[in-house]
Amino acid sequence: MKPKIELRDVHKSFGPKHVLRGVDLSVQKSESMVIIGGSGTGKSITIKSVLGLIKPDKGEVWVDDIRADKARGKQRDILLNKFGMLFQGGALFDSLKVWENVAFRMRRRMSAGDARDVAIEKLRRVGLGPENADLFPAELSGGMQKRVGLARAIADDPEIIFFDEPTTGLDPIMSDVINDLIREVVVEMGATALTITHDMTSVRKIADKVAMLHNGVIQWTGPVDDLDTCGDPYIDQFIHGRAEGPIEALR
Numbered sequence: 346m347k348p349k350i351e352l353r354d355v356h357k358s359f360g361p362k363h364v365l366r367g368v369d370l371s372v373q374k375s376e377s378m379v380i381i382g383g384s385g386t387g388k389s390i391t392i393k394s395v396l397g398l399i400k401p402d403k404g405e406v407w408v409d410d411i412r413a414d415k416a417r418g419k420q421r422d423i424l425l426n427k428f429g430m431l432f433q434g435g436a437l438f439d440s441l442k443v444w445e446n447v448a449f450r451m452r453r454r455m456s457a458g459d460a461r462d463v464a465i466e467k468l469r470r471v472g473l474g475p476e477n478a479d480l481f482p483a484e485l486s487g488g489m490q491k492r493v494g495l496a497r498a499i500a501d502d503p504e505i506i507f508f509d510e511p512t513t514g515l516d517p518i519m520s521d522v523i524n525d526l527i528r529e530v531v532v533e534m535g536a537t538a539l540t541i542t543h544d545m546t547s548v549r550k551i552a553d554k555v556a557m558l559h560n561g562v563i564q565w566t567g568p569v570d571d572l573d574t575c576g577d578p579y580i581d582q583f584i585h586g587r588a589e590g591p592i593e594a595l596r
Contacts, residue, residue: 355404366561377538382558388541429503435494444478467496488519508540524550
């Protein structure tokens with residue numbers, strides 16, 4: 346089966362700093378892939394390469410039949426229309442009401458009334474009632490803001506959803522709620538999901554497959570159920586949070 350997302354020998358450097366040193370990764374249609382790894386290992390750069398926000402120095406990035414790292418003009422518009430994203434911290438627009446945040450992309454192609462109706466339906470899907478639609482983000486709790494961010498990510502029924510540290514800043518109970526919501530909406534929509542996170546609880550909740558990124562390459566990839574028994578020393582050290590092992594802590 347042809348992958349929905351594929352990175353082939355992707356390299357990216359910033360001056361003397363080599364961040365990606367030959368990333369190979371395949372994500373199948375409707376699969377939930379989670380990329381784990383320490384801070385500064387290139388997880389965000391990997392996602393930005395798929396989005397076309399960063400051009401690799403070498404290698405290829407494919408989304409369906411589109412070469413994402415070379416997409417321009419109309420082809421790039423087609424590519425971007427496939428994506429939805431839940432940003433770390435929510436990244437809501439403070440000056441816009443909740444419904445306007447959710448409907449931000451839809452306002453280009455539908456009336457304000459229709460966009461508001463769709464936004465309220467998406468808010469309902471993530472557990473927020475219509476009474477929240479006309480509030481501003483500052484009037485919401487952190488967990489509610491994260492739900493609004495999720496509603497915005499799914500507002501246009503995207504084929505692919507990116508999740509950037511989706512539970513950062515949330516308490517364990519709200520983190521669990523968000524993890525459950527992510528899993529539910531991804532399965533319900535049949536979307537392909539690509540997530541980066543440090544939170545192993547999130548990994549076990551939302552992943553079908555896991556990829557370990559370290560030293561600029563994918564050290565291991567496999568089903569989430571194999572994490573504890575794969576025998577990979579990088580995986581073992583990371584998931585158990587051990588100081589000793591092949592991953593050197595930044596000092």
